[in-house]
Amino acid sequence: MTIDRRRFIQASAAALAAAAGAAPAFGQAPPETARIILGFAPGGTIDLTGRRVADKLQPSYAKAVVVENRTGAGGQIAAQAVRTAAPDGATVLLTPTSPMSLHLFTYKKLPYDPAADFTPVSGAAMFDYSLAVGPMVPSSVRSVQEFLAWCKANPNNANFGSAGQGSAAHFIGAALGRMSGTDLRHVAFRGSQPALADMIGGQLAAVVGPTGEFMSNVKAGKVRLLATSGPRRGRFTPDTPTMAEQGFKELAYIGWFGFFLPAQAPADVVQRLNGGIRQALASQDVVDSLATAYMEPLPTAPAQLAQMLKTETEFWSRLVKTLGFSPE
Known part of the structure; x- marks a missing residue:
């Protein structure tokens, strides 16, 4: 995940957002209710993204658009629910990239085929991940290297939480442990917010998750x-050094969420949903809302989202092989 790729995503998103007002109109009557299904607990960044877009999709795309949180298996339960739904546009998946790319290499078998079982619609938002620590870790620990040294000196407390087993956040933390020769134990949660609660409560040393998940508690x-994941310092966190700056260049990574429909979704439904999402992501109140969660909008064409997913899969394939991870 390089700087060039980040610029490509940003430039493409800006161009498509500018064209959002020209979204095509279709004669098909909107369904009564559409569901946006996501695989993580309420209160996190993906939940915020889904609810803000859902508000904008009604009544033009559907008379009512609701968000359903189907937690578990790092987003796989939500993906499976959409895979088996009718391809009529009434059931939409909003997912981070890991269930559609990384899980191919960290699980022996998935209950779906990311390429064959879904129709790409549009990107949603992009963001950096961060490594955060709570009160269990002494206040003198201010860098990744100092945290790893503390973990080695306190092996019983050397742990980190993430939004789920096999998630990108899980893999970033696990890779950090392997690269540094530190035994960092992973604790899986059904979303970043439950992990954050345990960290603030002193039961967990650290959490890896989208930067926006932490910031209200950082300010408090x-x-x-301790670090962000982007190839350069984030727009919203210029004072926080990156993993790459602190010696872990292989962990330069930008996260994103995307919208998908079940396979065989009609082309006119895909286009209508894509147009609605692009219009939503171009709305100033949505842009501002995403910014409060330290995210940027990522509207794309369906074909561009498919290419991004292909590139993402290749990225994880290389990194998993380099680090010697075996599927569970």
Whole structure:
């Protein structure tokens, strides 16, 4: 995940957002209710993204658009629910990339085929991940290297949480442990917010998750950010050094969410949903809302999202092989 790729995503998103007002109109009557299904607990960044877009999709795309949180298996339960739904546009998947790319290499068998069982519609938002620590870790620990040294000196407390087994956040933390020769134990949660609660409560040393998940507690002094994952310092966190700056260039990574329909979704439904999502992501109130969660909108054409997913899969394939991870 390189700087060039980040610029490509940003430039493409800007161009498509500018064209969002020209979304095509279709004669098909909107369904009564559409569901946006996501695989993580309420209150996190993906939940915020889904609910803000859902508000904008009604009544033009559907008379009512609701968000359903189907938690578990790092997003796989939500993906499976959409895979088996009718391809009529009434059931939409909003997912981070890991269930559609990384899980191919960290699980022996998935209950779906990411390429064959879904129809790409549009990107949603992009963001950096962060490594954050809570009150269990002494306040003197201010860098990744100092955290790893503390973990080696306190092996019983050397742990980190993430939004789920096999998630990108899980893999970033696990890779950090392997690269540094530190035994970092992973604790899986059904979303970043439950992990954050345990960290603030002193039961967990650290959490890896989207940067926006931490910031209200960072401002309140309950949590400290040690590093972000982007190839350069984030737009919203210019004072926080990256993993790459601190010696872990292989972990330069930008996360994103995307919208998908079941396979065989009609082309006119895909286009209508894509147009609605692009219009939503171009709305200033949605842009501002995403910014409060330290995210940027990522509208794309369906074909562009398919290409991004292909590139993402290749990225994880190389990194998993380099680090010697075996499917579970």
